[in-house]
Amino acid sequence: MPSPIIQLEGIRRIFPMGDETVEALKGIDLTIHEKEFVAIMGTSGSGKSTLMHIMGLLDSLSEGRYNLDGEDVSAISRDKRAEIRNQKIGFIFQSFNLLSRSSALENVELPMLYRRPAISGRREKALKALEMVGLENRSDHEPRQLSGGQQQRVAIARALVNEPPIILADEPTGNLDSRTGDDILGLLTSLNEQGITIIIVTHDPDIGGKAKRRIVLRDGNIEQDETN
Amino acid sequence: MELYLTAFQQAISALWAYKGRTLLTMLGIVIGIGTIIVMVSIGQGANQAIQDQINKMGTNLLYAISGSSKKGGVRGGHGSQPSLRLKDIDAIRRLCPSIKEISYQINGAVQSVAENKNWGSPLQGSVPAYASITSWTLQEGEFINDRHLKTVANVAVLGSVVAENLFEPGSSVVGRKIRLKNVPFTVIGTLTSKGRTPDGRDADDVVIIPYTTAVRKIMGRALPGMVHFILVSAHSKELVPRAKWEMEIALRQSHRIPENGDDDFIVGTLDEFADAATESTAIMRLLLIAVASISLVVGGIGIMNIMLVTVTERTREIGVRMAIGAREKDILTQFLVESITMSVVGGILGTVIGIATSRVISEIAGWPTIISPESIVIATFFSGLIGIFFGFYPARKASRLDPIDALHHE
Ligand SMILES: Nc1ncnc2c1ncn2[C@@H]1O[C@H](COP(=O)(O)OP(=O)(O)OP(=O)(O)O)[C@@H](O)[C@H]1O
Ligand SMILES: [Mg+2]
Numbered sequence: 127m128p129s130p131i132i133q134l135e136g137i138r139r140i141f142p143m144g145d146e147t148v149e150a151l152k153g154i155d156l157t158i159h160e161k162e163f164v165a166i167m168g169t170s171g172s173g174k175s176t177l178m179h180i181m182g183l184l185d186s187l188s189e190g191r192y193n194l195d196g197e198d199v200s201a202i203s204r205d206k207r208a209e210i211r212n213q214k215i216g217f218i219f220q221s222f223n224l225l226s227r228s229s230a231l232e233n234v235e236l237p238m239l240y241r242r243p244a245i246s247g248r249r250e251k252a253l254k255a256l257e258m259v260g261l262e263n264r265s266d267h268e269p270r271q272l273s274g275g276q277q278q279r280v281a282i283a284r285a286l287v288n289e290p291p292i293i294l295a296d297e298p299t300g301n302l303d304s305r306t307g308d309d310i311l312g313l314l315t316s317l318n319e320q321g322i323t324i325i326i327v328t329h330d331p332d333i334g335g336k337a338k339r340r341i342v343l344r345d346g347n348i349e350q351d352e353t354n
Numbered sequence: 355m356e357l358y359l360t361a362f363q364q365a366i367s368a369l370w371a372y373k374g375r376t377l378l379t380m381l382g383i384v385i386g387i388g389t390i391i392v393m394v395s396i397g398q399g400a401n402q403a404i405q406d407q408i409n410k411m412g413t414n415l416l417y418a419i420s421g422s423s424k425k426g427g428v429r430g431g432h433g434s435q436p437s438l439r440l441k442d443i444d445a446i447r448r449l450c451p452s453i454k455e456i457s458y459q460i461n462g463a464v465q466s467v468a469e470n471k472n473w474g475s476p477l478q479g480s481v482p483a484y485a486s487i488t489s490w491t492l493q494e495g496e497f498i499n500d501r502h503l504k505t506v507a508n509v510a511v512l513g514s515v516v517a518e519n520l521f522e523p524g525s526s527v528v529g530r531k532i533r534l535k536n537v538p539f540t541v542i543g544t545l546t547s548k549g550r551t552p553d554g555r556d557a558d559d560v561v562i563i564p565y566t567t568a569v570r571k572i573m574g575r576a577l578p579g580m581v582h583f584i585l586v587s588a589h590s591k592e593l594v595p596r597a598k599w600e601m602e603i604a605l606r607q608s609h610r611i612p613e614n615g616d617d618d619f620i621v622g623t624l625d626e627f628a629d630a631a632t633e634s635t636a637i638m639r640l641l642l643i644a645v646a647s648i649s650l651v652v653g654g655i656g657i658m659n660i661m662l663v664t665v666t667e668r669t670r671e672i673g674v675r676m677a678i679g680a681r682e683k684d685i686l687t688q689f690l691v692e693s694i695t696m697s698v699v700g701g702i703l704g705t706v707i708g709i710a711t712s713r714v715i716s717e718i719a720g721w722p723t724i725i726s727p728e729s730i731v732i733a734t735f736f737s738g739l740i741g742i743f744f745g746f747y748p749a750r751k752a753s754r755l756d757p758i759d760a761l762h763h764e
Contacts, residue, residue, distance in 0.1 A: 240675070284678065
């Protein structure tokens with residue numbers, strides 16, 4: 127039995143909105159194990175992105191406990207969170223979010239620049255990551271010289287390069303046509319087979335169907351949690 | 355270290371992407387630093403020129419004049435009572451081993467009349483040592499000698515300005531006759547041109563005659579043995595302070611001033627003139643540098659403004675960097691390096707333009723200018739400081755952004 131890598135207990139996230147508050151997450155209990163492939167689904171505004179931000183340590187929780195890879199990260203400093211993001215989590219966004227003035231290779235190198243302690247052989251590692259996504263011959267292209275699918279592959283290479291145990295993807299196929307989307311999904315599936323835990327937020331029932339586990343959110347609560 | 359290097363590379367490419375904007379932003383720094391470089395080079399050139407002037411006046415010089423040594427205040431009127439006499443010269447000769455040569459003089463003004471021209475100028479009743487102490491050479495003829503002094507000869511040495519105004523330019527004047535106060539004199543020499551004295555008078559506008567002749571035939575007998583100005587040279591530069599001390603003692607003795615009495619004379623060195631002159635140029639320079647500093651501050655605010663714009667424009671980039679693990683310090687460093695790069699490049703540009711400008715000023719206005727390595731180092735250091743100071747607020751703002759807000763920025 128693989129060990130749990132993400133453990134959420136009674137997670138609440140409350141946003142102040144003027145005089146009122148919005149409770150985006152209303153007490154989430156969730157355990158995700160190593161090497162799982164999880165799809166998070168639900169209607170718009172149900173709290174999918176908020177949950178993903180909390181799991182990715184981009185956002186802090188209002189209440190509850192979060193255990194990541196055996197470490198309590200419920201209340202840690204900004205810099206500590208940056209360090210954990212750098213080493214344990216790869217992000218993939220709907221809008222790719224590559225640095226527009228940097229080449230594909232430089233984009234992939236970026237997470238290693240922020241790595242402490244510093245590591246050597248960054249160029250080779252970046253090239254290898256680009257190879258894994260099939261873009262080794264596009265390494266000196268800037269984002270605007272690449273198609274949407276290629277840009278998302280560069281983003282995946284960037285997410286991979288520090289060899290994190292977890293990849294979080296928020297609607298990674300949202301800006302792509304269905305065939306390209308399938309390619310990206312295939313890539314993520316193969317990464318999962320190599321042992322990386324993948325958590326993907328999606329509206330697409332097809333993608334949800336391909337995931338081993340589906341979690342459906344509704345109004346900040348888990349409505350359904352099923353495993354194939 | 356490597357992070358700084360990458361930050362620097364990124365800064366260069368980010369600034370290069372907006373060349374025009376970057377250049378305009380740097381302009382304030384360029385102007386400020388350029389102005390400072392020019393001002394300092396002119397100031398240092400002027401100081402050097404003053405120093406050269408002083409050296410031209412003769413080296414290791416001291417002087418004595420009548421008057422109270424109490425500067426300013428109640429005793430101001432005392433100086434009008436001339437106190438120096440010929441016997442003081444003997445006292446200095448006897449009591450001052452550090453002193454090499456002594457010259458003394460009586461001053462007045464005189465209207466010189468040549469064949470058909472006349473010219474008013476200062477008159478100096480002087481002694482032979484004057485020419486060697488001031489290392490003043492002759493354009494033509496000879497200077498006053500001891501025989502002239504002894505025989506109370508009616509001979510005159512003319513400054514170049516006087517010679518030019520009394521006689522046709524280019525003609526020999528030695529042996530020509532002039533009249534001073536209706537007394538006929540023979541011109542025995544003309545002096546080479548010396549330019550201005552440190553206190554701004556024209557040194558060449560002078561008629562020099564033997565001291566004895568001046569006292570007995572021109573000034574009248576009302577002033578027995580009176581001396582207006584004593585000029586001496588010390589044996590070396592190091593002996594100047596000692597010579598000053600010896601001279602004060604000799605004059606106090608000669609004037610029979612009691613232990614606790616005030617001096618009725620002033621002994622000074624020519625360096626003091628130089629100090630005063632340097633001080634006045636320093637004040638001018640300070641003023642101009644203050645003006646240039648305002649330009650630097652304005653330039654710094656320009657940098658701050660553009661960095662705030664940059665941070666806003668690149669909010670999303672900042673969000674991405676944070677998401678993949680940039681710490682606050684990393685973001686802060688990145689934007690600080692960018693603002694420092696901008697201000698230092700501006701500073702270097704300003705330095706280059708400043709050096710070029712002061713060269714041009716030297717050429718056109720004929721002012722001496724000196725570019726010192728220190729001023730270049732200080733200018734560069736200072737522009738870096740401006741980059742840090744004015745870049746800090748925008749960089750800190752960037753580093754404090756919330757990752758999610760930054761990522762969702764349009
Ligand atoms: N920073 C915020 N301030 C206030 N309210 C917020 C903030 N972020 C999210 N919310 C609210 O929290 C709720 C959940 O938002 P979230 O972005 O997680 O939804 P989602 O499931 O990702 O929706 P979508 O499918 O449209 O992306 C929404 O009601 C949203 O308005
Ligand atoms: Mg969302």
